[in-house]
Amino acid sequence: MDLTPVLGLMGILVLPAVEASSRTEAPLSRHKRYLTFPEGSTFSFAFCMQMKAVTQDIDIFTEALAIAANYDLPSKPSLLFTSRPIPPAPIIHRRQRRSLYSRVENILNLAGLDGRSCVLLAVCEASQRLTPGIGLLEEIVRILFKMPVEQMSRDEPHEHWQYSTAYSSGTYNLDCQKLYPRCPLSLLSIVMDMKPAPLQFL
Numbered sequence: 001m002d003l004t005p006v007l008g009l010m011g012i013l014v015l016p017a018v019e020a021s022s023r024t025e026a027p028l029s030r031h032k033r034y035l036t037f038p039e040g041s042t043f044s045f046a047f048c049m050q051m052k053a054v055t056q057d058i059d060i061f062t063e064a065l066a067i068a069a070n071y072d073l074p075s076k077p078s079l080l081f082t083s084r085p086i087p088p089a090p091i092i093h094r095r096q097r098r099s100l101y102s103r104v105e106n107i108l109n110l111a112g113l114d115g116r117s118c119v120l121l122a123v124c125e126a127s128q129r130l131t132p133g134i135g136l137l138e139e140i141v142r143i144l145f146k147m148p149v150e151q152m153s154r155d156e157p158h159e160h161w162q163y164s165t166a167y168s169s170g171t172y173n174l175d176c177q178k179l180y181p182r183c184p185l186s187l188l189s190i191v192m193d194m195k196p197a198p199l200q201f202l
Contacts, residue, residue, distance in 0.1 A: 037073040044070050090148040094160045097147055101163065104187075118183040120166040123147055125188045127170030141191055 046068040101123075105115030126145035130138055147167040152160070169179055 037075055039075040041073040041075060042070045043073055044068060088151050090150040091153070091156070093148045094156065094163070097163060098157070098159050100144065101159075113184070114182045116162075117180045118185070118187055120162060121176055121180040121183045122187040123163055123166040124170040124174075124176035124179060125186060127167045128173060128176065129188065129192075138192070141188070145188070 046066060048064065048066045050062055050064040101119045105119050108115035108118050123145050126142060130142035130145075132139065132142065145167075147163045149164045149168055152164060166176075166179070170176060
């Protein structure tokens with residue numbers, strides 16, 4: 001009896017199964033993928049609060065506070081492939097604070113104030129007055145004005161040392177107003193006093 005047709009049919013059925021088994025057992029590899037955005041893309045975060053102004057007349061006036069920050073998103077894949085070492089987290093956090101504080105200082109300078117002194121005063125006062133767990137607004141402000149002081153390097157910009165000194169001065173309970181007398185107002189007090197009134201139901 002000629003078994004050639006039968007063996008041929010078995011080969012047709014067995015070989016694909018063996019090939020499929022070998023493919024599933026082989027380790028899978030795929031190049032690392034990255035996400036980039038169109039040039040000019042930014043991530044924006046805004047905190048806005050509005051409430052009735054304390055006035056003696058009718059309730060037609062309100063006061064508002066808005067804090068916004070924009071962060072540039074990566075648009076060039078080549079920037080993701082770099083051999084430069086990543087700096088420690090405290091240094092990265094200080095750079096982010098410096099970027100935020102410089103924007104606040106520019107706004108205060110346009111208002112005729114000494115922006116740097118006012119920001120340093122706010123950093124100093126925040127380390128004294130704000131503690132974790134008080135409330136949502138307090139926690140947001142505390143994080144924004146918390147300057148990391150770990151792993152300070154002599155190669156860091158002069159601004160980092162100024163902000164870190166202000167933060168450390170507050171933790172040692174020094175008189176922030178005397179340290180930064182060129183600022184006539186307290187940014188921290190202005191922000192913390194702007195709390196909405198409790199809801200009233202009829």
